[in-house]
Amino acid sequence: MVSYDDESCGKRQRLLVVANRLPVSAKRTGENSWSLEMSPGGLVSGLLGVATEFETKWVGWPGVDVYDVVEEKALSESLAEIKCIPVFFGEVFDQYYNGYCNGILWPILHHLGLPQEDHNDTNKTFQTQYDAYKKANRKFRDVIIENYEEGDLVWIHDYHLMFLPQYLKEYNKNIKVGWFLHSPFPSSEVFKTLPSRSELLRSLLTADLLGFHTYDFASHFVSTCTRILGVEGTPEGIVDHGKVTRVAVFPIGIDPNRFIKACELPEVRQQMTELKERFAGKKVILGVDRLDMIKGIPQKFLGFEKFLEENMDWRDKVVLVQIAVPTRNSVPEYRKVKDQVHGLVGRINGRFGSVSSLPIHHLDCSVDFNFLCALYAIADVMLVTSLRDGMNLVSYEFIACQEAKKGVLVLSEFAGAAQSLGAGAILVNPWDVTEVSSAIKEALNMPAEEREKRHRVNFQYVKTHSAKKWGNDFMSELHDTFSESDMKIKKIPLGLPQQDVIQRYSKSNNRLIILGFFGTLTGPMNNHNEDLDLKLNPELKGALKALCNDPKTTVVVMSRSGKNILEKIFGEYNIWLAAENGMFLRDTSGEWVTYIPENMNLDWVDGAKNVFKYFTDRTPRSFFEASETSLVWNYENADVEFGRAQARDLLQYLWAGPISNASVDVVRGKHSVEVHAMSETKGVAVGRILEEIVRKNSVTTPIDYVFCSGYFLEKDEDIYTFFKSEIVSSKVSQETRSTFSSSNHSLKKKNFSSNVLDLKKGNYFSVAIGQAHTKARYVVDSSHDVVDILQKLAVVTTAATSDSFSWSEVYLTRKRNADSKRWIHCINRRELAVGDTELIDM
Ligand SMILES: O=P(O)(O)OC[C@H]1O[C@H](O[C@H]2O[C@H](CO)[C@@H](O)[C@H](O)[C@H]2O)[C@H](O)[C@@H](O)[C@@H]1O
Numbered sequence: 076m077v078s079y080d081d082e083s084c085g086k087r088q089r090l091l092v093v094a095n096r097l098p099v100s101a102k103r104t105g106e107n108s109w110s111l112e113m114s115p116g117g118l119v120s121g122l123l124g125v126a127t128e129f130e131t132k133w134v135g136w137p138g139v140d141v142y143d144v145v146e147e148k149a150l151s152e153s154l155a156e157i158k159c160i161p162v163f164f165g166e167v168f169d170q171y172y173n174g175y176c177n178g179i180l181w182p183i184l185h186h187l188g189l190p191q192e193d194h195n196d197t198n199k200t201f202q203t204q205y206d207a208y209k210k211a212n213r214k215f216r217d218v219i220i221e222n223y224e225e226g227d228l229v230w231i232h233d234y235h236l237m238f239l240p241q242y243l244k245e246y247n248k249n250i251k252v253g254w255f256l257h258s259p260f261p262s263s264e265v266f267k268t269l270p271s272r273s274e275l276l277r278s279l280l281t282a283d284l285l286g287f288h289t290y291d292f293a294s295h296f297v298s299t300c301t302r303i304l305g306v307e308g309t310p311e312g313i314v315d316h317g318k319v320t321r322v323a324v325f326p327i328g329i330d331p332n333r334f335i336k337a338c339e340l341p342e343v344r345q346q347m348t349e350l351k352e353r354f355a356g357k358k359v360i361l362g363v364d365r366l367d368m369i370k371g372i373p374q375k376f377l378g379f380e381k382f383l384e385e386n387m388d389w390r391d392k393v394v395l396v397q398i399a400v401p402t403r404n405s406v407p408e409y410r411k412v413k414d415q416v417h418g419l420v421g422r423i424n425g426r427f428g429s430v431s432s433l434p435i436h437h438l439d440c441s442v443d444f445n446f447l448c449a450l451y452a453i454a455d456v457m458l459v460t461s462l463r464d465g466m467n468l469v470s471y472e473f474i475a476c477q478e479a480k481k482g483v484l485v486l487s488e489f490a491g492a493a494q495s496l497g498a499g500a501i502l503v504n505p506w507d508v509t510e511v512s513s514a515i516k517e518a519l520n521m522p523a524e525e526r527e528k529r530h531r532v533n534f535q536y537v538k539t540h541s542a543k544k545w546g547n548d549f550m551s552e553l554h555d556t557f558s559e560s561d562m563k564i565k566k567i568p569l570g571l572p573q574q575d576v577i578q579r580y581s582k583s584n585n586r587l588i589i590l591g592f593f594g595t596l597t598g599p600m601n602n603h604n605e606d607l608d609l610k611l612n613p614e615l616k617g618a619l620k621a622l623c624n625d626p627k628t629t630v631v632v633m634s635r636s637g638k639n640i641l642e643k644i645f646g647e648y649n650i651w652l653a654a655e656n657g658m659f660l661r662d663t664s665g666e667w668v669t670y671i672p673e674n675m676n677l678d679w680v681d682g683a684k685n686v687f688k689y690f691t692d693r694t695p696r697s698f699f700e701a702s703e704t705s706l707v708w709n710y711e712n713a714d715v716e717f718g719r720a721q722a723r724d725l726l727q728y729l730w731a732g733p734i735s736n737a738s739v740d741v742v743r744g745k746h747s748v749e750v751h752a753m754s755e756t757k758g759v760a761v762g763r764i765l766e767e768i769v770r771k772n773s774v775t776t777p778i779d780y781v782f783c784s785g786y787f788l789e790k791d792e793d794i795y796t797f798f799k800s801e802i803v804s805s806k807v808s809q810e811t812r813s814t815f816s817s818s819n820h821s822l823k824k825k826n827f828s829s830n831v832l833d834l835k836k837g838n839y840f841s842v843a844i845g846q847a848h849t850k851a852r853y854v855v856d857s858s859h860d861v862v863d864i865l866q867k868l869a870v871v872t873t874a875a876t877s878d879s880f881s882w883s884e885v886y887l888t889r890k891r892n893a894d895s896k897r898w899i900h901c902i903n904r905r906e907l908a909v910g911d912t913e914l915i916d917m
């Protein structure tokens with residue numbers, strides 16, 4: 076985790092959290108006096124759990140309209156005490172919040188389509204509401220600017236503030252802006268209907284980081300941008316004219332301890348006792364939702380009605396308690412849904428109730444926190460039937476309160492929470508009344524042992540994926556994104572300076588060559604008739620052998636592939652092999668050493684393997700590799716469009732099943748999906764490997780030359796910066812060096828003193844293959860270029876180590892590359908001497 080402390084002055088990183096709603100809402104208690112209460116809704120609950128690592132201020136609407144300057148001042152002062160800064164909207168509020176936000180954007184985001192435009196009411200046209208929306212976003216901008224200090228991070232929340240990133244960047248392009256969407260993002264087909272679609276998307280793309288709850292929502296967003304704006308969607312995010320907007324997934328959580336502790340309070344225990352007495356002899360099904368059409372309350376009641384119809388024996392043994400928290404009452408659609416819900420409650424209670432008992436207890440109100448916890452704790456079943464929901468924190472809160480009871484969560488598959496809690500819940504399609512009814516029955520009859528098992532899985536998830544983690548993950552990514560984009564602006568990677576690479580190689584005494592395997596040494600695999608077995612590029616064999624046999628050169632192949640594959644291919648070479656990103660290391664003697672952490676959980680592997688096999692069978696020319704701790708599905712040779720679609724489905728299957736609660740890294744490569752037990756990155760592993768090399772080779776002269784190249788995934792690109800910092804760090808004093816970078820990787824690095832690594836002459840070449848954006852210093856177009864340079868290095872090595880070297884061997888392997896042929900031809904003629912490379916015509 077990144078530390079945000081500025082050590083030099085002891086200050087914490089300042090953070091402005093900007094959301095439509097402040098965590099508290101003001102209630103007028105008298106003239107110029109206010110009481111402040113916690114605002115309802117999951118966004119506020121989530122944000123309350125965000126870490127205290129930051130010096131945080133909140134910017135948002137205080138929940139009341141204030142039209143008088145004196146009143147505004149009084150309220151602002153009360154809010155300032157709790158670090159809240161109000162935004163007052165005046166007359167714009169109705170058209171902004173009820174109109175554009177909740178009448179237009181909310182239904183679109185939840186796949187409900189646009190409402191009918193009312194041209195007779197000029198206040199209700201899309202245009203007037205859109206203008207109000209922009210005006211409200213400008214009001215936010217003004218308040219932020221007033222309170223902004225250089226270096227502040229600005230974290231914007233939700234669909235209310237989609238123009239804010241653009242407005243802030245227009246004011247000052249250096250403001251660090253992240254934006255997170257709490258609701259779902261719809262498919263492009265739905266978003267396309269929005270008249271202002273392009274402007275909204277363009278504004279979002281000015282942010283540095285965009286976050287979503289689930290992979291689905293993020294990928295909908297990317298494909299919407301691709302289709303509507305014609306920008307490029309990459310695994311990193313969206314690329315538009317060279318600017319990268321990072322898009323990533325951050326599933327929100329709750330503060331589980333707040334709920335766990337509340338359930339132990341005497342007053343909550345008392346409320347629990349009273350509730351149990353009140354519902355003695357009955358099972359309690361609980362629903363807690365804002366009274367919003369997306370929450371599927373009517374569908375819930377219809378499912379429950381069907382259950383009562385079909386299960387007579389349960390009629391007087393079960394009760395559904397529904398807390399329907401009032402919300403957005405000024406939006407007509409919300410009033411309609413309220414009427415609909417009331418109609419259904421009347422009908423069902425009329426049909427199945429008696430003088431002494433009613434099947435549905437429906438409350439049109441919010442409840443206080445303690446009572447809510449008591450309800451969660453005594454419920455036997457939690458019923459969530461959202462038609463679409465960003466996350467649904469109510470499901471998390473229920474699980475946190477169920478340590479004693481271990482009740483069952485019945486959860487809509489259309490809630491974001493289904494991705495995270497799907498393993499322990501009974502998932503339902505809320506539109507299928509019969510399925511909801513059956514799920515209720517299954518939940519009520521579920522044996523204790525199974526309830527316990529399901530609860531355990533979900534409880535573990537809720538405990539570990541807290542709101543605090545969510546906040547930290549987002550902030551950490553924002554921080555990194557910004558430093559990366561800083562780097563990108565400052566330095567666009569250059570083409571490889573071959574001559575320099577060779578000259579420096581020839582002049583150094585202890586060289587390290589680190590190479591990726593797939594896509595680096597295998598060569599491009601574009602030929603559809605090619606054998607799919609991974610093979611070493613035949614053009615490399617001679618060169619690699621020469622390099623590996625040079626006592627002044629150590630060659631390491633670092634791959635996500637497993638031991639068996641690497642061994643099969645490189646068994647005959649005098650080479651170091653780091654399989655599964657360094658979890659297995661084989662030195663030149665051929666012995667493997669394992670670095671798998673003892674507590675690594677690999678329970679997910681078998682289930683995931685089945686999913687990989689299923690998709691491999693159904694995607695011609697795709698294949699998958701399984702190793703001890705990881706699985707890689709590759710569709711480079713399949714039809715790319717089909718492969719991509721299959722990859723999306725495969726990920727859904729994985730998230731919904733085998734890996735839903737597992738500690739894994741999921742990496743979506745250009746043509747691959749990889750699942751790895753949470754492990755080190757290549758950048759971290761390389762430190763350890765370096766130590767081993769130094770130990771094993773009893774290094775006496777420092778490594779004075781590093782060449783590192785690969786077709787690496789973004790997260791593994793820290794391997795490039797590992798050595799890069801060594802160059803920088805050799806320029807700074809030892810003391811400064813220990814605080815040089817805050818990342819874990821560099822902390823490991825500081826152990827390497829200059830008698831192990833000595834790259835100060837710039838003898839470090841990090842070379843990415845075919846990546847537009849990379850942390851490497853240099854970029855080459857394809858693995859052919861890597862082959863080419865390795866062959867040239869091999870020539871130098873061979874010339875230096877052998878008197879009777881046959882140039883024709885190397886020459887034969889380089890038939891395809893005209894430049895190289897010319898170069899080798901030239902060597903033949905001139906009888907190259909070591910150190911002579913600068914004279915060669917490249
Ligand atoms: O502020 P309101 O208009 O009263 O609405 C309350 C909040 O509703 C939405 O909440 C979403 O955020 C939750 C946390 O991420 C998520 O679990 C849930 O699925 C979403 O519906 C809305 O996005 C917030 O802005 C509102 O504050």
Ligand SMILES: O=c1ccn([C@@H]2O[C@H](COP(=O)(O)OP(=O)(O)O)[C@@H](O)[C@H]2O)c(=O)[nH]1
Nearest residue numbers: 115116117118120365400441442467468469
């Ligand atoms: O009377 C109530 C009942 C519930 N909640 C809270 O409202 C939030 C609902 O969040 P969720 O993510 O489930 O949905 P949202 O309402 O944000 O769409 C949860 O944190 C609940 O604890 C509340 O504030 N008052």
